[in-house]
Amino acid sequence: MGRILLLRSWHGLIVIMGVTIVVFVVTRMIGDPVDIMLPLEATAEQRAAFEHQLGLDRPILVQFFDYVWSLAQFDLGDSLWQNRPALEIILERLPLTLYLCFSAIAVAVLVAVPMGVIAALKPGGIIDKITVLLSLGALSVPQFWLGLLFIMVFAVQLGWLPAGGAASFKHLILPALTLAIPTMTRLVMVVRSQMMDELNAQYVKTAEAKGMPLFRIVGLHAMRNCAVPVMTLTAWEFIRILSGYTVVVETVFAWPGLGLIALQAIERQDLVLLQAIVFVIAVIVVVFNLAVDIIYKVIDPRIKLD
Amino acid sequence: MIFGRAVFAAAVYGFATMLPxxxxxxxxxxxxxxxxxxxxxxxxxxxxxxxxxxFETLMVRDATGALKPGLAASDPVQVSDSVWEITLREGISFHNGEPFNADTVVYSIERIIDPEYNSEQASFFSSIVGADKIDDLTVSVETEGPDPILPARLYWMKMVPPEAAEAEDFAANPVGTxxxxxxxxxxxxxxxxxxxxxxxxxxxxxxxxxxxxxxxxxxxxxxxxxxxxxxxxxxxxxxxxxxxQAKSVSGLELPIIILDADEGPTADVRVRQALNLAVDKVALAEALYAGYADVAQGQLMAPSFFGFNPDVPGYGYDPERARELIAEAGAEGIEIELVGTAGRWLKDREVVEVVAEFWSEIGVEPNVRIFEFGEYLNRLFDRETRADAIFVVNSNEMLDADRPLSAYYHKDGVGSSNTNAEMAANIDAARSETDVSKREALYHDILQTAYDEAYFLFLLNINDIYGTxxxxxxxxxxxxxxxxxxxxxx
Known part of the structure; x- marks a missing residue:
């Protein structure tokens, strides 16, 4: 187990290094931050002077090795746009994004698991049909539009919840819900189909035959067997939310997290901040995957990690 | 019931706290x-x-855009070709108690022009060499050669208190007057x-x-x-x-299309004039901006800017005449590359597409190319291989002719597409002309020439709209x- 973890960590490190190189190259390709930061009418001399100040006039290889050398010392560089350490900005924003992501995942799991199980108990029944219909419907709605719809209904029409910001718990409800719904729908479908398979299995028939109550069969045996695929999907969904969906949802709800700042870094071509954000997200994803692997092993000892 | 009441209470509470x-x-x-x-x-x-x-500035503008003294006691006086003298208001202090005086002004000026400080606003103050204290309430500012628009530049420069500004956390703890x-x-x-x-x-x-x-x-x-x-x-x-409530006012943003006057199909002035006449600007303002835009008066200037030439009429909408000009120039069916971007300015992509539509109606073949902003800037700043037509929006924060003319009319400007040496000389002359009416006359002349030559497709002056x-x-x-x-x- 220890050896395997070491191997996995090594793989993770390779992934992070790969991401580092790709991000460095891509951010250098998307454009010149000097052009974005200075007024359009600035002269060529003023642009050159500014570029020199930022160190962007050095050869690309020098910049790259400088970047890698700084990374090795855990220095992610100073944001070009905000003029302060990128890590400081990320640490300011990351907790808000994680708070939002975990809230969304929690909502999704708490709703999806019971819904999927109940639907699976009577396949083709009325509850099952409604569940499937709702899931497919919700899945087909673009998140961006869903967020604006929530704002129109709950903030503008009813006035119950704020349209944007992150000042209180009330501000969390709409973005977390918007983020949770697509995940919820995919999760419901997986829980439902897994549970159906399990309920058709021989051991369930046997348990039923010996008179074990249904809630014990489902709760004790079938659930445990469903856990691995459901967890796989949940982990995957968490990564999707963290590394992608938050950008959209945070923008719509003016939620000042990492997604919103990533979008602003792109708009302002802040190479340093952008590559720092991608680096940190890559590290989180790698560590998270490692943790999930370990949890698999705990839940299902039959799983081999190598 | 209890649940219902809780929801109601939460709603009322939420509503009350959401109305700060x-x-x-x-x-x-x-x-x-x-x-x-x-x-x-x-x-x-x-x-x-x-x-x-x-924060405040030495010079301010009233609601209509006219310059007047702010922290200065009176209008700055040009005591010699390259020196201005400014008298300051007495008895003003910063929020932290630091006095506002000549030392503050000298400090503020030296700070913003310091290359080490690397201000993004430096291009507004490129003519300023330095500042000196004469007495407690008088400052002299030295410029590189005569700089008639120094008062307008001062309108853009915020005064900062030396002690607080030197502190580590000034950026997070601003102190002004x-x-x-x-x-x-x-x-x-x-x-x-x-x-x-x-x-x-x-x-x-x-x-x-x-x-x-x-x-x-x-x-x-x-x-x-x-x-x-x-x-x-x-x-x-x-x-x-x-x-x-919606409130609007004539804004600082003017979209234009720069036409290449040196090479390609647009090198012929008749073609450039035809491209101007082909576009119905009134319809454009109505369709894309719901009327919240004025038709530009044949120049990259709004009436509130210094140097605006009220006698330049602007190109109307006359597709018949445009077709004739195209025929005279022998440019029927010619391809014209039109470069634009999307999402940077209000309706940027739409304007370009509508203009292309108008152009194709007079018998030329517009080739619309919308680039991502970074790549678009490369095209805008590329003076070697100029696109025939490039859409751009100029925002004139200084409300003065010098910046837009230097950037887009002057042959060496970052976004210009002409090699008119006489016009460039006039722009340079106007920049250091200290006599206000002579300077204005130079601008009127430049703007008239650029209009006659149709260096640009003049479009609109977009209104700023606020919701309150x-x-x-x-x-x-x-x-x-x-x-x-x-x-x-x-």
Missing amino acids: AQAQQVVIAIGSEPTTLDPQLREDGGERAVTDNI GPYKFVSWDRGNEIVLDVNADYWGEAPEIKDVTFRFISEFGTRLSSLLSGEVDLITNLLPEFVAQVP SERLEWEPRVDAKILISTMSVD
Whole structure:
């Protein structure tokens, strides 16, 4: 187990290094931050002077090795746009994004698991049909539009919840819900189909035959067997939310997290901040995957990690 | 029942706490969070919205755009070709008690032009060499050669207190002389200002100000509709009917299309004139901006800018004449590359597409190419292989002819497409002409020439539109500043 973890960590490190190189190259390709930061009418001399100040006039290889050398010392560089350490900005924003992501995942799991199980108990029944219909419907709605719809209904029409910001718990409800719904729908479908398979299995028939109550069969045996695929999907969904969906949802709800700042870094071509954000997200994803692997092993000892 | 009551209670509680906008208090939604509140470092609209209320400048503009003394006691006097003398108001101090005097002014000027400081605003002050204290309330500013628009430049330079500005945390703890004092900055959420009780000028009515940062337009609009904020910027024209109050004013932004006067199909002046005559600007203003745009008067200038030539008529809509000119030039069916971008300026992509539509009606073949902004800038700044036509929006914060003319009319400008040496010489001459009326005459002459030569497709002058709550009383300004001291609420 220890050896395997070491191997996995090594793989993770390779992934992070790969991401580092790709991000460095891509951010250098998307454009010149000097052009974005200075007024359009600035002269060529003023642009050159500014570029020199930022160190962007050095050869690309020098910049790259400088970047890698700084990374090795855990220095992610100073944001070009905000003029302060990128890590400081990320640490300011990351907790808000994680708070939002975990809230969304929690909502999704708490709703999806019971819904999927109940639907699976009577396949083709009325509850099952409604569940499937709702899931497919919700899945087909673009998140961006869903967020604006929530704002129109709950903030503008009813006035119950704020349209944007992150000042209180009330501000969390709409973005977390918007983020949770697509995940919820995919999760419901997986829980439902897994549970159906399990309920058709021989051991369930046997348990039923010996008179074990249904809630014990489902709760004790079938659930445990469903856990691995459901967890796989949940982990995957968490990564999707963290590394992608938050950008959209945070923008719509003016939620000042990492997604919103990533979008602003792109708009302002802040190479340093952008590559720092991608680096940190890559590290989180790698560590998270490692943790999930370990949890698999705990839940299902039959799983081999190598 | 209990659940129902709880929901009701939560709703009422939520509603009550979501209406911070009480009397004497306003909430302003801006599109982007400032990255610093040091007013001399960045060139950014979100930051300006906040610092315009904390800091002040030697020169200010009234609501119509006319320059007048601010922290200066009177208009600056040009004592020699390259030296201006400025007398300061007496008895003003910063929010932290530091006095405002000649030392402050010298410090502020030296700070912003210091190359080490690397201010994004430096291009506004490139003519300033240095400043000297004459006595406590008099400062002399030295410029590189004669600089007639120094007063306009001073309108852009915020005065900072030496002691506070040297402190590590000045960017997060701004100290100015203005009508509002900085209170707090909850990063990501809001910035709060409080009225300065010792303000030297007229006491403002609004006591507390909160700035919130909402980049997504739909959310900004919703926040206004739900009563969470009192003012939103950049209201899209199609939503004017939905907000409690919409206010608009002739803005600083002028879209044009730069036509290559040196090479390719547009090198023929008849073709350039035809491309101007082909476009129905009135229809463009109506269709894309719901009427919140004025037809530009044949120049990259709005009537409120210094140098504006009221006698330049502008090209009307005359597709018949345009077709004739194209035929005369033998340019029927010729391909014209039209470069634009998307999402940077209001309706940027749409304008280009509509213009191309008009062009194809007079018998030329527009080839529209929309680039991502970075790549678009490469095309705009590429003087070697010029596109036939490039869409650009000029924003004239200084309300003066020098910057747009140097950038787009001057043969060496970053975005110009002509090699007219005489016009370039005139632009250079105007920059150092100290006699105001002579300088104005030079600009009139330049603008007339550029109009005759049709160096650009002159389009519109876009209005700034703001959405405000029912209770807010405020008139927008031509310089786009959001001055809380000019607001009141019922």
